[in-house]
Amino acid sequence: KAGVTQTPRYLIKTRGQQVTLSCSPISGHRSVSWYQQTPGQGLQFLFEYFSETQRNKGNFPGRFSGRQFSNSRSEMNVSTLELGDSALYLCASSLGSGSTTQETQYFGPGTRLLVL
Amino acid sequence: AQTVTQSQPEMSVQEAETVTLSCTYDTSESDYYLFWYKQPPSRQMILVIRQEAYKQQNATENRFSVNFQKAAKSFSLKISDSQLGDAAMYFCAYRETSGSRLTFGEGTQLTVNP
Numbered sequence: 001k002a003g004v005t006q007t008p009r010y011l012i013k014t015r016g017q018q019v020t021l022s023c024s025p026i027s028g029h030r031s032v033s034w035y036q037q038t039p040g041q042g043l044q045f046l047f048e049y050f051s052e053t054q055r056n057k058g059n060f061p062g063r064f065s066g067r068q069f070s071n072s073r074s075e076m077n078v079s080t081l082e083l084g085d086s087a088l089y090l091c092a093s094s095l096g097s098g099s100t101t102q103e104t105q106y107f108g109p110g111t112r113l114l115v116l
Numbered sequence: 117a118q119t120v121t122q123s124q125p126e127m128s129v130q131e132a133e134t135v136t137l138s139c140t141y142d143t144s145e146s147d148y149y150l151f152w153y154k155q156p157p158s159r160q161m162i163l164v165i166r167q168e169a170y171k172q173q174n175a176t177e178n179r180f181s182v183n184f185q186k187a188a189k190s191f192s193l194k195i196s197d198s199q200l201g202d203a204a205m206y207f208c209a210y211r212e213t214s215g216s217r218l219t220f221g222e223g224t225q226l227t228v229n230p
Contacts (some may be wrong), residue, residue: 033216043207043220056215090162094216104151105216107161 002027004093004108012114018079018096023071023091031055031096032074033105035065037088046089049074050096078113086115118143120210122221125188129198130229136183137193137224139208145169150184150191151218154204164206180217195226203228 005024013019025032032055034046045058049068068074072093078085089112092105120141129135141150152164167175167184173180179199183192193200208221 031216033218035218042222043218045217045219048216050216052144056217076180090215091160092218093160096216103216104163104166105218106163107153109158109160 004106006089006091006108006111008111009109011110012115012116013081015081015083017081018077019081019113021076021078021089021091021113023074023076023093023108025074025091026106029093029095030072031040031094032068032072033092033094034074034076035090035092036060037110038084038086043090044095045077045092076088081115083115086113088112096103117161118145118210118212118219120208120219120221122206122208122224124224125222126225126227128227128229129195131149131192131198131200133198134194134196135198135226136153136206137195137206137208137226139221141208141219141221142190143189143210145212148211150182151209151211152182152191152193153207153209153220154178154202155223156204157206161207165193180229198228200228200230202226 031050032070033048050057050067052068063079088110092107094105120132149166165177179196205223209218
């Protein structure tokens with residue numbers, strides 16, 4: 001079974017631009033979560049999507065948004081990029097049923113975003 | 117809000133020896149899940165081991181085991197017979213029983229010396 005895939009792997013943007021990152025979950029997984037990883041703030045939760053609906057949201061400004069499609073693939077969008085948005089963006093997928101006690105998140109390789 | 121603390125920014129171990137990484141957390145919940153993930157230089161997050169809070173028995177996965185002390189809110193990872201491939205950043209993570217949100221610690225960089 002293929003793992004979580006993220007595209008693109010690397011991205012360079014300039015301040016003020018917007019960017020869209022994509023995540024394809026493991027087949028059968030319906031939940032996709034996004035995390036931002038920076039040296040200063042560590043790993044921080046952005047949001048989670050399940051069945052095309054945002055189910056949980058972290059403390060990030062409205063410039064960060066996402067969506068999920070009917071095939072469970074998810075996109076994350078950052079508008080009006082700032083230098084501080086430079087980070088590794090990780091997505092993780094899980095079954096998402098919520099009632100499964102053994103549920104575990106599996107991570108993709110990440111997208112490294114550099115904002116100049 | 118839940119918090120996870122890893123007090124050891126860096127640790128080192130000799131190949132074939134044993135090392136223990138520490139993690140403490142704060143929560144008012146009685147049921148939750150705890151995880152250890154490793155992140156090698158490739159930056160791919162890999163699940164090492166997980167523990168359900170309602171289980172008193174400590175989880176074990178081959179050379180990896182945990183010491184889960186629920187009352188003390190402590191969750192340490194023991195790596196036995198350390199191998200060069202174990203070198204990575206290790207993250208302790210907490211998850212509530214509802215939803216998929218993980219709260220991570222700051223990480224511990226493990227070096228394995230030959």
